[in-house]
Amino acid sequence: MSEWTWPTPGISYGGDYNPEQWPRHVWDEDVALMREAGVNLVSVGIFSWAMLEPREGEFDFGWLDEVLDLLHANGIAVDLGTPTAAPPAWFYATYPDSRVVTRDGVVIGPGSRGMVSPSSAAYRRAATRIAGELAQRYAEHAAVVMWHVHNEYGAPVSDDYSPQSVAAFRDWLRERYGSLDALNAAWGTAFWGQVYGEWEHVGAPAATASTANPAQQLDFARFTDHQMRACFIAERDAIRAHARQPITTNFMAHQSYNTDLWRWAREVDIVSDDHYLWSPDPEAHIGLALSADLTRSVARGKPWVLMEHSTSAVNWQGHNIAKRPGEMRRNALTHLGRGADGILFFQWRASRSGAEKFHSAMLPHAGTGSRVFREVVELGSTLGSLAEVAGSRVRPQVAVLYDWESLWAQELEWRPSDRLGFRERMRTYYERLWRDGVTVDFAHPEDDLSGYRLVVAPASYLVTDAAAKNLTGYVAEGGTLLVSCFAAVVDEYDAVHPGGFGTPLRTVLGVATEEFLPIRGAAEVELAGERLPTEVWAEHLVLDGAETRGVYRGGPADGMAAITRHTHGSGTGWYVSTALSVEALAPVVAAVYADAGIVPPGRPEGVEVITRHGETHDYLVAVNHRDQDVRLDLAGTELISGAEVDGLRLAAGATAVVRAGGDRAGGPA
């Protein structure tokens, strides 16, 4: 890693800036308004390849020189993009074989944006050349404080079934398995007579008559992730050959499907993330919190940059809901509370033309007299007053297990129920913890978990032997583990664990599963005299030492154990074999908290308070999502207003950041 400091003093604030879409005189207005809004960081050049290299090998940096000089003269730092997410028309014309082929054999054309084949040697050459040219030219430019490689790897396209991708997949498999025998064994090719006798016959899991081999599909997901990361690493290294500034690429956390962010985060200097509210969800701020916690967790707790969010509506969902007054500020401060030291938007000025003209921006079409611009200026001033929060850390007591490989595997076809999804379970458990005011980290199942009082596994369909050993050891040493249904079913090849479902966790949970019993209609679980409604999923559990805490009433598992608790070593393992709702989970997790010694802070509903621990003080970031005022027992200096508070009245929809009185005054869990 290169030597570097955080890109700006205090909290970074700004957005994507695309001056190439505007005449020169507009740039002057842009920088003047950026100053007014307190902008100190903009991402430039992300989609500018065609303007920077109009013909192959011919570069035109004149306009970018001028943009960077202008920004620097106005005290605005630059996160300089490599434009490789949108290759120019000449690239597609010269290297037509570099185009992505979809699973159904459709060749993806130019005229939009999106990566060409991540396995294309011509693309790799062209991308590293433009990245290297930029780095050489701007490594010493005073405006450039960070590098932004590509844009959202994995979106909008990643899987590629072109001949070059198939050849690269084969090489990757040779490297992984060494021999065809090993590959045949791992993929279970004896099933449906898929045994391979020649490497040349092994291909990508393109369109097939019936479902394709699941282990092959899972490996193809790993391969695709690997190829995209190799593209990133090649560009990163081309930059590092010349430049010392930190390098990032913008992730999409919980919204990303094709990138294993645990692996990606190891390759960047600063983790950055894009997040957009999901319009159909009336409580999309809970998904936002999840995304922010996941981003901080892949960053291993270090400060990260919210590289993109929106000031108001997006334009790419079906029915795009504008943010209500104050909502943008709540969103931004929630990200900040959960560890972001940079709050940026897509984009600075709304585009007049092109696919995103109906997307909100910091400076909307309606101009500076608009509500949105007023709120943007206000947010800039707020973030300016929070400089001392930068660098402080969130330190939760609870970890939620998140594994992209398990997501890929669980979402393959022909599972016992397509109504039991990874993301849905993740959100439901997360939301339960969020409503209880319990802040969480996410963790990989093979991580060291010893620092957490409680580990929750909402969707751990794929569990490796190493992960099972890790979880078992964690509980043996005193940890509390809560595992949700359909867990530890398969290994890393999507093969059922020998001995049956759940076997790897049998020691720690004292239970395994004989049969899955998806529910037609609804059933109930009786827990300590209470009847909890459930649907979708039940299991026939076989107890091996665990005590029964909840029992199925009605449905296919009527009278059988539904929820179990087991003591292993000095800790406890819980298993919830059905897909409980957020509400129905409340009494279950209350019992689990008690085992783990966790006392939820008991905040008013719809209010989040997150603690960031600084070197000398704790900072409590409070966000009121309700339409009513609330009172919070926070004391100290409210940094935005400068007021001393002892008990804080937080107005409907308002936010506050309190530097806790005295050193390290306690905050919520």
Ligand code: GAL
């Ligand atoms: C992001 C993308 C941006 C912009 C934005 C619109 O996914 O990185 O370039 O398209 O979406 O919401």
